[in-house]
Amino acid sequence: MPDLADGEMFEMKGSGAKPYQLKNVGGVYSCSCPAWRNQSTPIERRTCKHIRKLRGDAEEEARIGGALPQKPVKAAADGDETASPAVLLAESWDNTLDLSGWWMSEKLDGVRAYWDGKQFLSRQGNLYHAPDWFVAGLPTVPLDGELWIARKAFQRTTGIVRRQDKTELWKEVKYLIFDAPAAGGPFEDRVKYLQDGMPGWKATFATLHDHQLCRGVDHLREELRRVEGLGGEGLMLRQPGSKYEAGRSSTLLKVKSFLDDEAVVIGHEPGKGKHSGRLGALTARLASGKVFSVGTGLTDRERQNPPPVGSLITFRYQELSDAGIPRFPSYIGLRTDGATLSPPSAGAVAPAKPQTSPPTVITTGGPAKRYFELTEDGATKFWEVWQEGLEVTTRWGKIGAAGQQKTKTFATTEKAQAEAAKLIAEKTGKGYVEK
Secondary structure, eight states: OOOOOTTOEEEEOOSSSSOEEEEEETTEEEESSHHHHTOOSOGGGOOOHHHHHHHOHHHHHHHHHHOOOSSOOOOOSTTOTTSOOOOEEEEEOOSOSOOTTOEEEEEOOSEEEEEOSSSEEOTTOOEEOOOHHHHTTOOSSOEEEEEEOOTTOHHHHHHHHTOSSOOGGGGGOEEEEEEOTTTOSOHHHHHHHHHHHHHHHOOTTEEEOOOEEOOOHHHHHHHHHHHHHTTOOEEEEEOTTOOOOSEEEEEEEEEOSSEEEEEEEEEEEEBOGGGBTSEEEEEEEOTTSOEEEEOBSOOHHHHHSOOOTTOEEEEEESEEOTTSOEESOEEEEEOOSSOOOOOOOTTOOOOOOOOSSOOSSOOSSSOOOEEEEEEETTEEEEEEEEEETTEEEEEEEETTSOOEEEEEEOSSHHHHHHHHHHHHHHHHHTTOEEO
């Protein structure tokens, strides 16, 4: 049988009355059969007898054996090549520190990528499946940079680099290098190392990110206006003579007129007027526990297929109100690199907020149960979930039977709530309907 092209679907007769649907979406093969759906492994590493029959055992073994799970890789012992990279992270400028003489560059709205000498990793240790021709010429030493297409193209960039089929779409992407973590010495020496080495690498899709000396606050604000006027995010300032260190550091500062943050989607608000029948706004929750709505910055396509409940989004805003709510929030994109929301601060309480429809999320006030059913191949199954304090309980099985039950305990009620919302999104994505 022929293989599936990207986006193609194939029907194969199985044991049930209806044929199973096999799909290839971005190099991830799926099948509607129970054997594929009920596996606990990440979707990109799942296979079944129907996919093997279509593609052949050798091709499937090569695909599954060569793909790494798209989930965060925890920091490991020294010498473990799969540990999350120890990258330098920026603090925010306090608007008072004199940045004269600091190295200034544009803040890129791409995807942070650490080259460990043989592969690209996200901050959380996720693997980016770049084609061999894209990484050809890169050195065997660590590099820190950004996978980037253009300003205002963050969503397009993430959509390409998170794929696993090593598509030709990577030709749109550039790897902009701004540091050499293992080179040692002050920042200026590391930049010189990159400048000297770059011509010999002959890496077609890599280039050095430009830096210039900041001449003072007027120069800083002039450059900030220029970059933001072109659609850029802002600026990054690097302290002269500074070393590369892991974690947040005051030697690297980000400067923006607008701030950005991350939040968990906890509900969808229906649209009105021209957005009638599709998403009007996302209901989201900050790490502090504050709940707010994001209704601007969403494309028509995103309103038709909004980020699911439980997902992590990035948004831009002007400032926080006295109540801690972002003012003028604007949606930037869906986080796809395995990042998670930082734990909420102790004692944070979400304010009451009127909504046109309640968020699709389990409340923390008590064990409010949500009940779902799925009919497939003549069999009807149920799935139920409820949250009480720090615990999330699920119960599932065939309708008419007692079923099985499992309870998990989390560190905070917010994490329990997020887990319940994520489970609901997963089940509804598989076809379960709430009753």
